[in-house]
Amino acid sequence: MKQYVTKRILSAIPLLIIISFVCFVFINLIPSDPAEVALRVRQVPIITDEAIAEVRAQLGLDKPYLVRYFSWLLDCLHGDFGISYVNPTRTVAGELMRCLPATLQLAGVSFVMVIVLSLPIGFLCAVYKDGWFDKIMRALVFMTTAMPAYWVGLLLMWLVSIKLDLLPTSGNGTLKHLILPSFTVSLSYISTYIRLIRNNMLENMKQDYVLYANVRGLPSRSILVKHILKNSMHTCIVAIGMSIPQLISGTIVVENVFAWPGLGTLCISSIFNRDYPVIQTYVLLIGVLFVVFNLVFDILQTVSDPRMRKEGA
Amino acid sequence: MRTETLSVEERAGQKPVVRVEDLRVSLKKRHKQTELVKEVSFEVYPGECLGILGESGSGKSMSVKAMLGILDKNFAVSGNAWFEEKNLIKESKETLRSIRGSKIAVVLQNPMTCFDPLYRIGNQMAETFATHTDWKKEEIFRRSVEILERMKIRNPEEVLAKYPHQLSGGMLQRIMIGIAMALKPALLIADEPTTAIDAITQHEILEEFIRIKQEHQTAMIFITHDLGAISRVADRLIVMNSGEVVDRGDFQHILHHASDSYTRLLVEKRAEVMKKYRESIHGHQEVCHD
Amino acid sequence: MERRFLQNKTAMVTVAIVLLTALAGIFAPVLAPHDPYEADIMNKFAGFSAQYPLGTDNLGRCILSRMIYGIRPTLGLAVLTMLGTIGLGALMGLLAGYFRGIPEEVIMRTVDVMLSFPSQIMVFAVVALLGINVQNVILANVFIKWAWYARMIRTGVMQYRDRNFVQFSRCVGMPERFILVRHLVPSIAADLAVLASLDVGWAIINISTLSFLGLGVQAPTPEWGAMLNEAKNVLTSNPTQMIVPGVAIVILVSAFNLMGDALRDVLDPKEVDR
Numbered sequence: 001m002k003q004y005v006t007k008r009i010l011s012a013i014p015l016l017i018i019i020s021f022v023c024f025v026f027i028n029l030i031p032s033d034p035a036e037v038a039l040r041v042r043q044v045p046i047i048t049d050e051a052i053a054e055v056r057a058q059l060g061l062d063k064p065y066l067v068r069y070f071s072w073l074l075d076c077l078h079g080d081f082g083i084s085y086v087n088p089t090r091t092v093a094g095e096l097m098r099c100l101p102a103t104l105q106l107a108g109v110s111f112v113m114v115i116v117l118s119l120p121i122g123f124l125c126a127v128y129k130d131g132w133f134d135k136i137m138r139a140l141v142f143m144t145t146a147m148p149a150y151w152v153g154l155l156l157m158w159l160v161s162i163k164l165d166l167l168p169t170s171g172n173g174t175l176k177h178l179i180l181p182s183f184t185v186s187l188s189y190i191s192t193y194i195r196l197i198r199n200n201m202l203e204n205m206k207q208d209y210v211l212y213a214n215v216r217g218l219p220s221r222s223i224l225v226k227h228i229l230k231n232s233m234h235t236c237i238v239a240i241g242m243s244i245p246q247l248i249s250g251t252i253v254v255e256n257v258f259a260w261p262g263l264g265t266l267c268i269s270s271i272f273n274r275d276y277p278v279i280q281t282y283v284l285l286i287g288v289l290f291v292v293f294n295l296v297f298d299i300l301q302t303v304s305d306p307r308m309r310k311e312g313a
Numbered sequence: 314m315r316t317e318t319l320s321v322e323e324r325a326g327q328k329p330v331v332r333v334e335d336l337r338v339s340l341k342k343r344h345k346q347t348e349l350v351k352e353v354s355f356e357v358y359p360g361e362c363l364g365i366l367g368e369s370g371s372g373k374s375m376s377v378k379a380m381l382g383i384l385d386k387n388f389a390v391s392g393n394a395w396f397e398e399k400n401l402i403k404e405s406k407e408t409l410r411s412i413r414g415s416k417i418a419v420v421l422q423n424p425m426t427c428f429d430p431l432y433r434i435g436n437q438m439a440e441t442f443a444t445h446t447d448w449k450k451e452e453i454f455r456r457s458v459e460i461l462e463r464m465k466i467r468n469p470e471e472v473l474a475k476y477p478h479q480l481s482g483g484m485l486q487r488i489m490i491g492i493a494m495a496l497k498p499a500l501l502i503a504d505e506p507t508t509a510i511d512a513i514t515q516h517e518i519l520e521e522f523i524r525i526k527q528e529h530q531t532a533m534i535f536i537t538h539d540l541g542a543i544s545r546v547a548d549r550l551i552v553m554n555s556g557e558v559v560d561r562g563d564f565q566h567i568l569h570h571a572s573d574s575y576t577r578l579l580v581e582k583r584a585e586v587m588k589k590y591r592e593s594i595h596g597h598q599e600v601c602h603d
Numbered sequence: 604m605e606r607r608f609l610q611n612k613t614a615m616v617t618v619a620i621v622l623l624t625a626l627a628g629i630f631a632p633v634l635a636p637h638d639p640y641e642a643d644i645m646n647k648f649a650g651f652s653a654q655y656p657l658g659t660d661n662l663g664r665c666i667l668s669r670m671i672y673g674i675r676p677t678l679g680l681a682v683l684t685m686l687g688t689i690g691l692g693a694l695m696g697l698l699a700g701y702f703r704g705i706p707e708e709v710i711m712r713t714v715d716v717m718l719s720f721p722s723q724i725m726v727f728a729v730v731a732l733l734g735i736n737v738q739n740v741i742l743a744n745v746f747i748k749w750a751w752y753a754r755m756i757r758t759g760v761m762q763y764r765d766r767n768f769v770q771f772s773r774c775v776g777m778p779e780r781f782i783l784v785r786h787l788v789p790s791i792a793a794d795l796a797v798l799a800s801l802d803v804g805w806a807i808i809n810i811s812t813l814s815f816l817g818l819g820v821q822a823p824t825p826e827w828g829a830m831l832n833e834a835k836n837v838l839t840s841n842p843t844q845m846i847v848p849g850v851a852i853v854i855l856v857s858a859f860n861l862m863g864d865a866l867r868d869v870l871d872p873k874e875v876d877r
Contacts, residue, residue: 018716026732146856148808148828150815151849154835158842212427214383216441216492217414226440227429234431249724256816257835268816271731279731286724294719306476307430 005299012295019287020076024069027280035061037085081281085274092277095266096285103262106255107248109182114189114240114247121190122197122236127224129202141191149250153184153257181258185251193240200232207231234304241297245289329356329395330500330532331380331417336392336402338372338379338556346389350376350556353392357500360530362522364547366537366567366579372556373536374504381417381502382409397499415445418493422505424485428477434488435473441492460491464521483514490521494529501525502534507542515542522546540583552576607869614865620858628674635668639825648841657847660830661837666847669825673848676814676826678855680741681806685799687745692752699753700760710753717750726809730818740819744809748802755798759791793870797863804859811852827852 035055039047056062063071075081081092125134144152160166160180167176204210205228213223252264259265263282270278338350350372357363367373379390380401394401397416401409413419421427428437438457442448448456454473461469464487477485486506493501503522507515523546525531537543543550543564550567552560552575559573571577608614627634636656647663649655657666699710729743772785811828813819815835820826822833827848834844 015716015719019720026728029732142857142860143853146804146808146853146860148812148815148849148852150812151831151845151852154831154838154845155849158838158845162839162842208421208423208426209429211383212419212421212489213429215381215413215419215421216444217410217412218440218444219410222440222444227432230431231429246721246723249721252723252727253812253816267727268818271727271735271818274731276731279728283724283728286721290719290721305431307478 001303004302008295008299008302012291015291016288019291020073020284021069023280023284023287024072026283027276028065030274030276076284081284082277084278085276087275092281095278096263096281099261099263099266102260103248103251103255103264105178106182106185106251106260106262107244109178110186110189110247110251111240111244113182113186114193117186118190118193118240119197119233119236122194123201123229125194125198126201126205126228129198134198137194141194144187144191147187149184149188150253150257152187153181153254156180156184157258181251181254181260184254184257185247188250189240189243189247193236196239197232197236200235201228204228204231234301238297238301241300242294245286245293248289249286327358329358331534332356332393332395333376333380334393334395336376336379336394337390338375338384339389341387341389348556349388350379353553353556353558355551355558355561357532357534359499359532360526361549362526362533362535362547364535364537364543364550364564365553366540366543366550366576367553368538368579370555371553373553375556376553377419377502377504377534377536381413381419382406383413411445414441415496416498417500417502418496418498420486420489420493420501420503420506422507423509424489425477425482425509427489428485430477432476433473434475434477434480438473438488438492438495442495445496456495460495461488464488464491466491481514482510483517486510486514486518487521490518490525494525494531497529498531500532500534502536504536505538506535507537507539519545540579541587552579611865611869613861614869617858617862617865620854621862624674624678624855624858627671628678631671631675635665635671637665637668639664639669639672640823641665648837648844658843660844661833661841666830666844669830670827670847670851673825673827673830676737676820676824677807677811677828677852680737680810680820681803684741684744684748684806684810685803687741688748688802689752689795689799691745691749693756695749695753696756697760700757707757711757714750714753717747718754720747722747726813727818730813735818735821737820740810740813744806748806752795752798755794756791759794763790793866796870797867800859800866801863804856804863807852807856807859 033052035052036047039051039055061068079093081096084090084092084095087095121137125137128134157180161168167180168174210223210228213227248263251260251262252267254260255262255264256268267279267282269275270282333356334354336350336353337348339346339348353372353376355363355365365373365376375384378384379388380394382401382404384390390402392402396412399408399412401412404412428434435454435457438460439450439453442453442456457473458469461472466472466484466487472480472484472488480488490506506522507518510518519542522533522535526533526546533546535543535546547564549563550561551558552567552571552573554573554575560567560571560576562570567576568580571580636654642662642664645663647659647661649659649663651658655665655667657670660666660669695710695714699707725747726740726743729746730739733739733742772781810819811826811831814826814828815832817832820829822829830848831845834841834848837844
């Protein structure tokens with residue numbers, strides 16, 4: 001068991017290195033010269049070739065590629081991601097930290113919504129397979145997979161905020177502000193997981209252990225909840241957990257619709273302003289989150305399965 | 314190697330434990346109806362073992378499942394299955410559920426997959442007993458240990474704390490039989506109990522069924538496609554092919570006077586295999602018939 | 604197969620929707636009642652009328668004409684994306700399956716890395732790197748999606764290269780390249796068709812999302828996502844502006860999704876008679 005966990009953690013390291021390297025290469029591929037940018041950031045009036053050469057040496061840009069990569073990586077590990085091109089008084093880390101809470105709030109509430117809505121609905125769909133509830137839900141699930149998130153956001157904003165005047169259209173601060181954006185973010189995940197849970201439960205229902213539980217005369221409620229649901233939850237929770245980074249990155253579009261001052265809005269405006277260090281750090285952050293969450297939930301899945309737990313012991 | 318059979322006279326005074334009449338099962342799908350079981354009738358007397366022989370897909374398991382009410386709503390079941398003054402086909406789901414596992418117990422094939430992998434053996438035994446009895450926790454534990462001991466399982470306390478994947482198929486099969494017999498059922502149904510396990514364990518499991526029959530006088534339905542296994546436990550046979558009963562009688566009758574061509578084919582195949590087997594073991598000189 | 608196709612109503616209807624949409628896009632100049640760029644400022648936000656069947660937008664442009672012309676970038680770019688994705692994926696997958704050894708290792712490890720990145724972020728990263736431009740949007744989408752196809756096609760190659768009929772052809776002395784193309788393509792074409800038609804729907808949503816954010820097709824060009832971006836600005840005063848493009852996207856994407864499912868039924872007879 002321990003061996004497995006160690007092996008799994010070690011296997012994630014090359015991936016993290018590749019991701020960081022790609023992010024590093026990314027900023028070096030852009031057409032503008034970092035030294036020139038740095039000079040502009042310092043508001044040097046006339047940019048001469050000597051000045052550029054000087055700054056190059058200063059920033060270590062004249063050093064070999066790999067050396068620069070490692071010093072950059074070291075800086076990143078210390079939480080130093082450089083300064084924003086657009087707003088030289090601000091550090092990238094500071095910018096991200098400013099926007100992170102709003103995004104985490106949004107992603108957190110969305111995550112709760114995904115769990116709270118998709119689990120019971122998926123469960124009921126499986127139990128009453130081909131009943132009216134299942135049919136309606138399946139139609140809705142099908143519809144939502146064909147609807148772009150931003151359009152759903154616009155529709156909800158118009159219906160709930162403008163027409164019914166129940167919730168604010170944009171901005172953040174209160175719980176009321178959170179409801180529409182997080183529902184929009186969670187909607188596509190909800191439909192994915194309704195389908196996942198439903199199909200997983202139906203698959204489990206065909207298993208021998210369910211037949212055996214049935215012939216032993218166990219009450220159907222107990223078979224459903226204690227056996228089938230628990231077995232499906234196992235797979236589904238892991239899948240939902242692994243999708244958390246996707247949920248965080250999925251806020252980009254919705255934040256834009258609802259003017260939510262989070263990482264997504266920052267990312268989009270950085271793209272428009274060519275603020276490369278911010279984009280680079282954002283991609284790095286999401287990439288690392290992706291690997292870490294995959295790792296954690298993969299290990300969790302293994303640890304929580306008795307079949308795996310005992311083997312190594 | 315055949316156990317004593319009740320003669321016809323003895324049987325005349327007895328009521329069958331279960332009597333199935335004209336059982337039909339069909340599968341409804343869209344607008345099509347496929348008949349899977351047609352006009353199946355049989356009865357099982359106390360202390361008797363009825364063998365149902367047939368290939369997979371011949372409807373043998375389906376008939377029993379229909380009787381127990383565990384087919385889903387896509388299947389239409391008609392006919393009668395009399396058990397203790399009750400018609401199982403017409404009874405409510407709840408009544409059937411309370412009969413299953415207590416008065417009618419079932420042993421399935423694939424013991425390795427029949428237990429929920431996420432729960433310990435003890436837990437799964439306990440939930441069965443908690444459903445059908447009002448035993449307290451301590452009593453359930455005491456009885457579970459007893460059952461395992463009776464099934465000749467060493468260190469029963471330890472086994473109760475194990476997960477299914479930690480035990481062998483033979484052990485799980487014995488536990489399954491133990492659970493089935495724990496509540497002294499009037500009818501024991503064994504659905505291909507020897508198919509998924511290795512030959513040596515198969516032998517032990519068969520011995521177990523023979524012992525149960527002799528000791529408890531439990532009526533038994535033994536479903537299999539294995540002529541060898543059925544010859545050792547069953548007193549009477551019915552042969553099923555594509556949902557119909559094509560032949561019935563005792564083992565000798567089936568072996569030598571099968572009226573149905575399909576049954577004869579089954580028997581011949583078996584005889585051929587046995588001949589080859591003996592040839593390879595003893596050489597040519599000792600070839601003999603069953 | 605043709606008969607099964609004709610019997611499958613979903614397949615027929617969805618293919619019809621897709622074909623009609625594509626034809627409408629191709630013949631847009633003939634079908635559209637107005638010039639999609641022609642502003643009739645006196646008639647802005649007009650309702651449904653004989654002159655403007657679907658009304659007009661904030662500059663008084665005919666929405667129906669813009670919708671019809673919008674098929675070109677919306678559907679066209681999605682199809683182009685899929686062609687690029689399948690092309691690149693097929694090339695990489697065939698190379699990996701055909702050469703084995705070091706090239707295969709390199710390609711498949713790259714695929715693994717690609718698949719372990721969150722795709723949405725990659726699109727934004729690529730667009731940010733290359734600049735805001737329609738061409739780059741397609742490149743970005745191809746870039747994040749090719750790995751799926753490469754993996755699928757390589758698996759196909761691995762499965763088929765050891766099949767009897769392929770080995771037979773090899774024994775008879777046919778060049779391996781010929782064998783692969785001749786036997787492999789038909790055998791994975793079914794899977795490919797199903798996956799591709801599901802992914803066109805995905806591409807439509809993705810590209811329109813980028814246009815909506817202003818990172819894809821730019822403002823005056825009639826594209827459904829870009830039209831929704833404009834509609835967003837007048838959401839409070841003229842909410843009906845967002846109905847037509849949105850509904851159109853949903854219908855077209857649904858058609859592709861349903862078509863994928865129907866194609867699976869048509870192409871895989873085992874599934875139908877189950």
